[in-house]
Amino acid sequence: MLTAVVLSTAFFIPANRAQATTYRGIDIYSGNDISDYSTIKSQGIDIVVAKATQGIDYTDSSFNYRCNHVRDAGLKFGAYHFAGGLYGHTPEAEAQHFLDTIKGQTFDICLWLDLEDYSLKTWGKQEAIDFANRFISYVQTRGYKIGIYCCQSFYYENLAGNILNVPVWLANYSKQPTQFSNIVSWQYSETGRLNSASGNLDMDYFNDSVFTGQAPQQVNNNTSNAVTQSSTDASISTLQSELNRQGFGNLKVDNIPGKRTLAACPTLHYGSQGNITKWVQQQLGINADGTFGKQTRQAIFNFQRSHGLYADGIVGHNTWKALLGL
Template sequence: MHTRSKAIVAATVAVVVVALVAVLVVRGVIWPNRLLAAQYEVRGVDVSSYQGVVDWPVLAGQDVDFAYVKATEGSGFVDDRFAENLQGARDAGLLVGAYHFFSFESPGRSQAEQVIATVPADEGLLPVAVDVEHYGTFFRDPPDPDKVRAELEVLVATLREHYGVEPVIYATQAAYSRYIVGGFPDSPLWIRAVYLPPRVSDGRDWAFWQYSHRDRLDGYDGEEPFIDVNVFRGDLADLRELRSDG
């Protein structure tokens, strides 16, 4: 076979392999971070109504130790599966917490009131997590960092006072660099980094790492076929120490 023909065949094979890998990644069959995340022994999921009805015993039986369930968003939205997910995950024996999706469009105080009205201050729950990420038009036109930080500080301080524990802060790496860096030193950090290990701009250690947003597990049936999967840096005893005393 001529050298040129061999090169064409090799290039064709390479293209086919890359395309096959891309398809498997898109379908969640393989994921870049799984091997890296496997070194951490405590694994968890985060869910919302998009996962539909969750069979928590089935989900918990797949090497899942903890769950964060969506509770609220902004100042006026409550996830319609929150109460069922919270109770179901607890009944399945998981360590459980609620998360709030932070809105750039409403005051921190009213967002805190929405969380407090929805999430019980029960003994044994993991700290409320505040999800800070860009959305909608804010990807192209991010809001002013100082204004966001001021509202976020009010939200975090109010939740800390009410629940008696430091809220967790979840952030994409872009949102961390814009709104979190240098602040909230006592809040456990939850970083979304789905292609490579988390690297935040100030070198701060993370407590939780969302390493995949396209996993498939048994036990849920909603419009979203994928589920977010996370690890915790520490063992189960360390995770339990984060819980509220009620």
């Protein structure tokens, strides 16, 4: 659902993810041309989530077509609403537009509210909290199960611990959310490719919470989202060791990206060189030559936009925070 360039294109299940049942999925809108959903299913896809509406007056032109074909192919089906929040739109008005559009359709997984910053809208924290809770409550009182989708940094900076207990689906294109797959579902790429689908696709892993009537445990905003990181992924330890070596901190090398690690991370910008730059490049999935050149700056721009951050191409505090998954 986000608009940044993502650097991963193939299906993968990371070796260090939590052991829980996951379901492969894609989320789509009118810009995704899919000619054969049976072929999509044959490539290991379990779930399709289709955009239905945006704001109070936009309906995705492909939604009705998806309704008539996705489930016929044996795929599980869901729908999402992209929050507009413009021109005084109330969450109740947007929710009603969404419900009017999906009325009469059958869904196998919960509905979704897509809440994110974009070119015409930047959410204030309390505004985002109020919108999410009112939208969710309105849909729930009409008998539907609903979850929330947003990028990981937006969720932890604004919503975690402040909204109703619903399924959570996070986008992070550089790193697996630690709470996946027991707590949250994960959108890991928007550059996936499948036969019978033209162009790039958003690629996802969903957990069981999207099917059942019970939402997963609410993530506590005061708890580090990296405390359970598996020791099989030592990337944070590598960074901590390098920060110590260069004199930026005296950190415990514990592979946990907490506040002390974040505070020790230096600002990186065009022209920076060395192993810390190389570490960032590795997280972004680009050529890790240790030199902060044009490609790295563009990758940082893309990363910042995909995480709802101010896109200046500089790796400062908030960008480090997102890279570390905090």
